[in-house]
Amino acid sequence: MRSNRIITGDATEQLKKLPDAIAQVVIADPPYFNVLTAQDWDTQWPAVEDYLRWSEAWVSECMRVLREDGLCFIFGQPGKREHAFLHLMSALCRKHQFHDLLIWDRVVGYNERRDSFTPAYEMILVLRKGDPKFNKDAVREPYSPEKIQTYLRDKRYKDRDARMRHLLAGKYATNLLRVPSLKGSSKEKCGHPSQKPIDLIAKLIACSTDAGDLVLDPFLGSGTSAVVAESFGRQWLGIELNPLYVEVSQSRIASTGDVHQAKGFLSA
Ligand SMILES: C[S@@+](CC[C@H](N)C(=O)[O-])C[C@H]1O[C@@H](n2cnc3c(N)ncnc32)[C@H](O)[C@@H]1O
Numbered sequence: 370m371r372s373n374r375i376i377t378g379d380a381t382e383q384l385k386k387l388p389d390a391i392a393q394v395v396i397a398d399p400p401y402f403n404v405l406t407a408q409d410w411d412t413q414w415p416a417v418e419d420y421l422r423w424s425e426a427w428v429s430e431c432m433r434v435l436r437e438d439g440l441c442f443i444f445g446q447p448g449k450r451e452h453a454f455l456h457l458m459s460a461l462c463r464k465h466q467f468h469d470l471l472i473w474d475r476v477v478g479y480n481e482r483r484d485s486f487t488p489a490y491e492m493i494l495v496l497r498k499g500d501p502k503f504n505k506d507a508v509r510e511p512y513s514p515e516k517i518q519t520y521l522r523d524k525r526y527k528d529r530d531a532r533m534r535h536l537l538a539g540k541y542a543t544n545l546l547r548v549p550s551l552k553g554s555s556k557e558k559c560g561h562p563s564q565k566p567i568d569l570i571a572k573l574i575a576c577s578t579d580a581g582d583l584v585l586d587p588f589l590g591s592g593t594s595a596v597v598a599e600s601f602g603r604q605w606l607g608i609e610l611n612p613l614y615v616e617v618s619q620s621r622i623a624s625t626g627d628v629h630q631a632k633g634f635l636s637a
Pocket residue numbers: 378379380381398399400401410561563564565566587588589590591592593594608609610611614
């Protein structure tokens with residue numbers, strides 16, 4: 370199967386053509402259902418039941434295509450008052466193996482509400498098939514210099530060099546991923562209304578894959594997963610229905626060298 374390419378077409382139909390157990394990770398950021406109400410692709414289902422049926426079909430295909438030691442990340446958010454993702458999570462966890470529920474803290478709130486807290490997070494449901502590969506060291510977070518100095522003053526640790534090595538390695542990341550969403554003025558922004566930050570997708574790919582593994586994104590959008598996979602030396606395969614977004618992705622992927630340098634991805 371040829372990788373590092375975008376397939377223009379419908380996710381479910383195209384997934385059906387892929388062989389079993391080829392993807393190490395699936396990064397799926399599908400239409401949310403009536404959250405981005407200005408986008409035809411987010412409002413194409415007459416009722417929530419239609420959206421749930423559609424979602425269960427493509428997720429089943431993704432799980433078939435996933436390797437036994439792989440992970441499937443599925444984005445979703447409640448939006449203003451829309452609760453489709455809550456029902457979807459419940460349905461998927463009954464059918465597939467639950468692995469984790471990540472919270473993406475977007476730092477900046479969105480959808481200002483008069484009568485409630487301002488929403489500031491999205492959810493990422495993680496499904497597994499068997500015993501997954503997971504590299505916790507790849508997503509460690511650095512301690513601040515001040516924290517390092519404070520911890521070094523702790524008298525309980527006799528071996529200062531060993532303590533220093535441990536502190537410089539950073540701490541294990543929690544399942545609350547704090548990555549600012551992209552502002553309109555961000556250099557990364559390329560015109561897609563639901564473009565995810567490279568730093569967020571990088572965490573998902575870094576923890577779940579090794580060099581050479583295949584990253585599959587059935588809703589590629591502006592190509593963020595492909596850009597990260599390319600930068601990390603992973604194989605990738607993207608599916609996207611809208612030919613305009615396919616063009617955007619292709620031009621972003623063609624300039625991944627710049628991203629690679631800017632983000633210092635060499636260590637991943
Ligand atoms: C939430 S966006 C993905 C954004 C992407 N993660 C990024 O960083 O740019 C969902 C994408 O799914 C695409 N889409 C909608 N219906 C689809 C379908 N049936 N098959 C494949 N792609 C579809 C939309 O055109 C849209 O680009």
